[in-house]
Structures are given as structure tokens and as C-alpha cells.
Amino acid sequence: MLTDLLFRLRALLRRTSAEAELDDELRFHLERQVDKLTAAGLPRDQAMRRARLDFGGVEQVKEDCRHARGTRGLERLGQDLRLGGRLLMKSPGFTVVAVATLALALGANAAIFSIVDAVLIRPLPYADPHRLVWMFCQRVDRAKAPFSIADFDDYRRQGRSVQDLAAFSTWGANLTGEGRAERLQGIKITGNFLGALGVRPVLGRGIEPADDTPAAAPAVVVTYGLWQRLLGADPRVTGRTILLNGRRYTVAGVLPRGFFFPQRDAEIASALVLDADPRRADRGDRFLRVVGRLGQGVTAERATAELSAISARLQRLYPVTNVKNTGVRAIPMDQEIIGNLRTALVVLGGAVAMVLLLACANLGHLLLARFSARRHELAVRRALGATSGGLVRQLLAESCLIAGAGAALGVLFAHWCIPLLLRLSPEQVPDMGAIGVDPRVVLFVGTISLLAVASFGSWPAVLAARSAPAAAIRAAGPSLAGTPGARLRKVLIGLEAGLAVVLLTAAGLFAKSFARLAQVDLGFDPRGVLAMKLSLPSDRYAAPAPVSRFAQRLGQTLGALPGVEAVGVSSSLPLSGTWAADDFTIAGRPPLQTSETPSAQYRVVSPGYFRAMAIPLVAGRAFGEDDRLETRPVAIVNQTMAARFWPHGSPLGARLKLGGYAPAGGDAEVVGVVGDVKHQQIDEEPTFDVYVPLRQVSTGYLSYLVNGMWWVVRGSGEPGALAAPVRAAVRAADPDVATSRMAPLSRFAGDAVALRRFNAWLAGAFGGTALLLAALGIYGVIAFSVAQRQREIGLRMAFGARPAEILRLVIAQGLTLAIAGVAGGVLASLLLTRLTARLLYGIGAGDAATLWEAACILLGAALLACWVPARRAAGVDPMVTLRHE
């Protein structure tokens, strides 16, 4: 088998010399035969004739020899490809359109699949990631709440179905020293955390159980990216000490490239040391995120059931703290990440498939038209002796060339597309540079391309090649009767129109969704405001007094900057991804069950905050300089809370008792009501908001405030212009304070709609492509049909039909089909409602106006696509066409 292949390969390579040898060999034979015959007495010319007769046809023998050598197939393929290439070059219009259509559709698909695969389907960088689960505490008001230390310990001791329970909490650290202050996002982890994930550091060691004790020296482990960015990729970094939050930490090790923590933005990790944490005592203080590994043969559902049973037990034992807990859920880690985007993936996949289908339909018709037009040529070749098999093979070779060129260009297009899409993506993608066109995708693209072209190309090829040669040659041009594939063409137009309508409708829905979202009232005015997050070193700011003094000092400096109108401080900024909540009760009201205690968004703000954010004051007053630690605690609530709890009166004067973050002075008196604000998402339901003055921050909340203090500066000019003076002012106030996330406030608002904007953009791109492809397809079909019917049109005009009638005839033909397709498309859109509904905002998936608009746009495009060939048909001179026989 192998020797056979090698032989054929060798024969192929030595083709020219092999030909010459064959020639020599046969000539030798003939010469010897001639010699023999002349020796027997035959005259030379008769001998030669006789020799040839005895031998048989020399060319035939040569052909048979070549066949015997097994190279004929490959040689023929080479011939077909070369001929095909030449023919394609001769009709550049067709070739360009065909290749471009294929390249566009395949390239877009390849790009999207590569990104989806790399970002979403890529396995997590942990050992055996399918067995890893998140543990979430389910509460009455939150589906995925964190755990307290006491609860975590109980689950660790009592849980059987999940092993290696490990916990982490968010940790923000100021990296100072060497003249810089940089804010790092990190996590604090239990000693078994890295072991549970199954990750080994690439340099040094990780955080181990030995580090997780109170007596251990502080150590950190860093991600690869951080090591490169801030530690100079120093190969001897282990053992080096760095200053974090004013404390010395030793760098214990560096984690592998491509690794990311379950909290994706964390770059650095140190030990939690739960044994020494003061929050041990309070079972209600929930801040731990927990992960674990499923035991052998245990499913996530079983784990959920077992852990929920433990949760119920704990609820009975500790009713005060655990009353709002309804259970525990174990969710596999890889599902958690994909689950959120599953709907989007399905929709995306559907859109991509539709565009591909459109492209294939266009391509199919192009090939059909081309081969139909060549029936005459093919018939002549058949008459000259070509076999139908040979013709089909040759046509297929052409198709393969188109497929190959389309696939190659498609891959190039994808390569160019991917960085563009990634930059526009709202999700922060780790390791962006590593995403390229996946080789599997290339294979997939190539196969699809080949299949599509082969299937769409072979059928018309067979049809064209099989037509009776004599009849085809006699009919000097296309016949009057319907050309083969007329029905298929009608179906194609309908299909293209339908698909385009579906995609256009989706585009319209997403665009309107985005527009509506962008118009939602945020509750504040971001124009002209610069925002930033400051992180104060926790060692020097451990009490409310230094924090207030710092805020006072900086506030005055910033207020004095030119162009600044107002300055404000808050513990969390709207739409920044940060927030805090606290339970509250209203004094003088009948006591509620602890499970029914309402909770509100909790914010610590400076007096100037509402003015800086342009949040309207609806009643009462804002905080002032007189609201200090020594004076009576005060609070401000928002409109929704006022309406809900004081529906017939005013909340002013009422006393509010806060839960975890109660001020030192006791109950807070409500002194003002402000407007509602969007905190997390632009499309969220209104929340209850409670604001307390910065000077009266509770000691329980102080550390959070110190870690993340949001400042907003409203100026009369561009926020960007304020950046440098503001940074300088911060450095002057305290050089160890780290500034991070400095950006115009409108950028935060923009980021909040980023996903919808991306969806709208993407849907628009698909809709636009579909429209273009459909219009081109319809144009192609109608143009071809007109060309085929030239004689008929000429006859009609000769018999008195006016150009306008011809125009109407052609357009009517195209439009009827388009309308049928549109009707189908509208139906399909309605049926696909369920899928898209979840991604839309403020608009129903079956919105009539959008459907109507999409249908009109497509019919308009179809009309235009029919108009051009129709005009050409109407402009035909009947004498010319009839004479052209």
C-alpha cells in the first residue's frame, strides 16, 4: 500500500522524464519490430505500417500506461484546477463576488467562534475544573450571599459531599514605596485555597496552611501579570519584601501564566488567618466567598441538598443571625461563568448560522447561474468527446478553487476581526493577546466552505453536464421555456428575504433596547464630573477622626481648584460595581419578624455629595458641617423609601435604627429626602437608600470606607482637564493614599450600558450584513432571470409591450417572492420571541413597529435590487435581441 503510494508520488514528480522514457520505450519497440519485418523482406514503409497496426494505437497505449502508473487521476486534477483557475480569472465579477461572500460569512463565523471558545468555553486554569463548585448562601433577599466565619467553619466540619472547602475575601492593598502608590485588587485566602484549586506556582511557593496562622510572617503570592508589570519579571523575586497598606509582606511565589483567581480581577493573594480575625465572633458578619471540590461520584445537586440540610440545622441553632438563610447552593464553577451568557451564546449562534445560510444561498445561486449559462459551452465539449464525469469533475474543481480562496480569505478576515471585536467587548477578557484564530476553527471553516461549495456546485454541474448535447447546441441560446432550477431560484429569494427580515428585526430590537436604556434617568447628572477611588493606608486611618480630617483637607484643596463647582465623597459610587447594604427598623413601629426586616442601600457621604452629583433634594435638608461625631446622628432617605414607609406623611423627624452599621450615637433622625439613584444596573428596580454623614460613620464600616473612598469633583469644563490637578492635590494631602479608577463619571454610566451597546452593535452588524447579502442575492437572481428571458422580452416588446409594462413585469416577479419571504420571516421572528426576550430592555420581542420597519427596509432593498435589472430589461431594443439568434 505504502510502496504503491510512494511509487505514484515519485511518478508524479518525475512526470516529464517519465513521459520521455515512455516515448523512448515504445519507439524502441516499434523500431525493433520494423527491423524484424524488413529483415523478413517487407519494404520499409509497409513494415512501418504493419508494425504500427500490430502494435495498436500508440497514443492509446501511452494513455493506458499512464493509467497503469496511477498518476492519471492526480494529473487530471492538476489539469482541471489549472483550467478552472483560468476560467475563473476570465469572469472576475463572478469570482470576486463568490469569494467575497464566502470569505465574509466564514470569517465572521471563525472570529466569533474563536472568541467564544477562548473566553467562555476555555477550561478554567484549575486541576479537574469540572469538580470545582462555588458555594453560595441563599438568603431571603439575595441568591448568592457570602458566608460568615462561624458558618464556614461549621460547613467545613460537617459537610461530607464537598471537600477541600476553601474561602477567600476581597482585599484591596495599596502598594507603596519607591515613590509610588498603586491600588491593587487582591484576595485573602485560606491556607488550603491554592491546593483546592490544584494550582502550583511557577516560581517559589504558594500560600500554604503554615502561612494561615497568626504567628506566620506576612506573605503574598502574585499573578504572572502582576509580576511582569510591577515586579519587573525578576526571576529572583521570591524573598523580596513589598509594602502593602504600610505593612511588609514577603513575596512567596509567582503563579503560572494564564492563571486567574475565581475573582478574576485579583492579582495578589495573602493569608486570611481566620483564627485571628475579630469577625469570628459575629456569625452574622458575612464576607467570605467559598469554593470547594465535589467528592467522588457526588453531583452538585446532591451537594446542594446536603449543604442545605446543614444550613437548616444552623438556622435552628442560631435563629438570630441565620434567620434569613434559606439554604446553600453548590454551583459548578464552569457553569457559573457560562450560565450567565448562555442565552446570548444561543442567540449569537443562531444569528451566525443565519448569515452563513444566506451566504450559502447566494453562493449556490451564483454557481447555478454560472453553470446554467455555460450549458452551451459544456454541450459543445461533450460533443467533442468529453465524458460527463470529466465535465462534472472539472466544474467541481472550479468550485473547490472558490471554496479554497474563500476559506483562506475568511481566515485572514477573522484574524483581522478578532482584535476589533475584543476591544469593543464589554467584558474584561483576561489574556487578550493570546486569542487568535483557533486551528480547530480553521479546520471547521475549511470543511464548511468545501461542503457548501461542493454541494451547491455539484448539483448544477451534474445538471449542466447531463443535458443532451445535440439539443443544447441546436438551441443557439437559452431556450424560451423555463431554465433548470427556476423553482430553486424562487425558493432562494424567499429564503434570503425571510432570513434578512429576522436578522433586521433583531437588530432593530437590540438597537431600540440600547436606546431606551441609554435614556433612563440615572438619578444623577454625570456631565462634567470626574470620579476617583482613593484607598487610605489602614494603619494610619483606623479611627473616624483622621479620616474626617483628611476628607476636610482634601475637600478644601479640591474645592479651591479653578473650575471646580462642587466636591463630594461617598463610600460607594453608583454604577461602579461597589455597594453596601444594611438592615434597618423604624422606631415606634410594631416589631417585625427578623426574617422580614427590610434592608436598604447604605452610603456614607460628605455634605457636598448630593450637590456634586446633582441628586435632587426633595424634602428637608442635606448634611452640613454641624453634623459631627459628637452631635445627634442623622440620616437621609430616598423617595422610594419615603413613599413605601411613610405613604401618608413625611419621614422627616422619624428615627431609624440601623443594623450592622449603626452610628455610635444611637438611632439616626431622618433629616432629608433625596431622589432615587441607579446603583448597580441601569435597568434595576428602585431600591431603599439610607445615607449617613461621613463624620458619623460607624466604626464597623470604617475599614470599608478607608479601603475605598469615592470622590466626585464637578467642574465647569471637561472632567479630563481636572485629572492632573486632582491627582496632585491628593498626593499633597497624603502621598501614601492610592488613586485608582479615575475617570469621568459618564464613563461609569457608559460602562453600565456597555453590554447592551455591544449587543446593539453586533446585532446591527449582522442585520446589515444580512441585508446586503439578501439584496445582492435578489439582484443576482433577477438579473440572471432577465438575461435568460431576453428573447421573451424582445418578443413582447416587438408585439407592442411598452417599457413600463416590462419594468412592472420584472419587478412584480421579484417583489412577490420577496413579500412571501418577508411574511415567512415575520412569522419566524415571532416564533423566536422566547429566545431574545431576556436580552431586551423596555421593548417586547414581538414589537409590531420593529417588525414592520424591518419588513419595509427589506422590501425597499428588494425593490432596488429588482429595479436595476428591470430597467435594463425595459431598455432592451427588441430588434437587437431577436436578431441575436
Added chain:
Amino acid sequence: MADPKIELPQGTLDLLILKILALSAQHGWAISERLQQISRDALQVRQGSLYPALHRLERRGWIRARWGESENNRRAKYYELTDAGRKQLAAEESAWKHLTAAVGLVLEAG
């Protein structure tokens, strides 16, 4: 002169070529002459059809070719049997003998 010439089925031509080459290496024309000679002109082999058979056998690896000088000092392509070819020849000869014996038995019994 009007001896009916027997048409040669294709598979057997291969066998005959191998047998002829078993004795010594020959070029195509010599093989053709030998065939005619040995069969006393009874076998009708179109001379041309010899060459595809030779090329096919070469591809199968049963014979190998090399260029050399012929008796009349002209360049000719000589074929010789390979080891695999020798084995193939033995196998086919035996098969042929069994076939003809079996057919003969049937014909006689009939």
C-alpha cells in the same frame, strides 16, 4: 495459418510476463517476441497491451526496471523480477494449476 488465436484474459498476461522474466531480464520487445515464440503463435496479444501490463507490474513492485544497452547498441528499458515478484509468480502458478485441474475435472465429469 488460420489457427484460431486465443484471446488472453488480463490477469494471465501478468502471470506470463512474470514467468518469462523469471529466467532473465528482458526489454518489452523481447518479452513480446518470446510470448509469441513459446506459445507457437497461438496466443494473440496486442503488442501494445504489453506495456500497460509491464508498468502495472512495476507499480506493484513485482518487477523493476532499468535502462541499459540492447543487443543492437540502442538504449532499452529492461525489466527484471524482484523477490516479491518471485513469490507472486510461485503463488499465481500454483493457483493457476489448481484452477485448470479443477475446471478439467468438471469438464470431464460433465
